[in-house]
Amino acid sequence: MNRTRPLHRRLLCTLVAASAIATVLATPAWAQQQPRDILASARATGVIRIANTQASPPWSMLDDKNQPAGYDVEVAKEVAKRIGVARVEFVADLFKNFVEGLKAGKYDLVMNDLTPTAEREKQVDFSTAYGLEDFRIFVRNANNDIKDRPDLKGKRIGVTAGTSNESWSRENLLGSEIVTYDNGGLVFNDLAIGRVDALISSHFGGMKYATVNKLPIKEVGPILTYQLSAAAMAKNQPALREAVSKAVKDMRADGTIDRLSNRWLGVSYQMSAEISKAERP
Structure with a gap:
């Protein structure tokens, strides 16, 4: 008589139960x-x-x-x-x-x-x-080269990851390098210190952040798109x-x-x- 099979079954049941408990515990409430x-x-x-x-x-x-x-x-x-x-x-x-x-x-x-x-x-x-809201181009105050969308070709453009700003930029700025940021505030800071050449943001969001944080950036060009x-x-x-x-x-x-x-x-x-x-x- 093979006495190892019941032991194996008990061990297998124990492992399955432990795995199920671990899965529940690991799943956020x-x-x-x-x-x-x-x-x-x-x-x-x-x-x-x-x-x-x-x-x-x-x-x-x-x-x-x-x-x-x-x-x-x-x-x-x-x-x-x-x-x-x-x-x-x-x-x-x-x-x-x-x-x-x-x-x-x-x-x-x-x-x-x-x-x-x-x-x-x-x-x-x-x-x-x-x-x-309407979306615009933002650049540093000292930048007089970027005035409209065609001027973004070959430039590094900052956007917030996962936003419609990112998807719009990837669809419409094919000649630009799109740089994504998880934190929307960091993209403005990086523009101010020159790590990106421009960024795409809403008019209200961009102006609010620039004003509150006293950043040397400005809005240029016509409205790029409207978004509900x-x-x-x-x-x-x-x-x-x-x-x-x-x-x-x-x-x-x-x-x-x-x-x-x-x-x-x-x-x-x-x-x-x-x-x-x-x-x-």
Whole structure:
């Protein structure tokens, strides 16, 4: 009689059980607990998790009390209130991680100047747009050679990794070297000290960062492109998508979006009207 087989079976069962336990322990809690209905769960717990970079003013940043602040932050808080969720838990992450973070259940929404591109829409869903901005070329103050898009050929162009700035630059600046940065602030610092020749950024974001940090950089040339921004969420969450979109539409209609954009972007910019124009076919 072969007595080693029961021993082998017991050993195998022990190893399989240990492996299963290790897998559970190694899996982040947020990846194990993504509810089927995110909106219902958020209403029940009173908390919704919303991701932003907290490093891309004026959209999201940290204030003097180290708390999230900015246009997207204020919009997110108002949206949460209107969809029946008492509190927002802001989750800081990099732009390049947003889509995968949503798919993995790391957070419930992304609200940080995120453009609903065709590629992103294959992987996540978007609400009605709540923001719009134009993108420009930024160079050092002493640079008088770069004045428009053709002048970028053969130059090192800085962009934030994972943003629509990066995808646009790769599609449209084929003769340039595209240099990516995980931290959107570092690209401005590197432009100021000459590590890149120019960078592509939103008008509002670029001017805000340059002004606050007193960097010797300037905006040149005409607008390169316009891009909408909307709340992103995991696929197959129709209730969440409908609720967020309704909240945003109501905020555009009742003047809340314009009030918040005036506070963070300036009174001369009429956000709701600009969004409506950009949405027209």
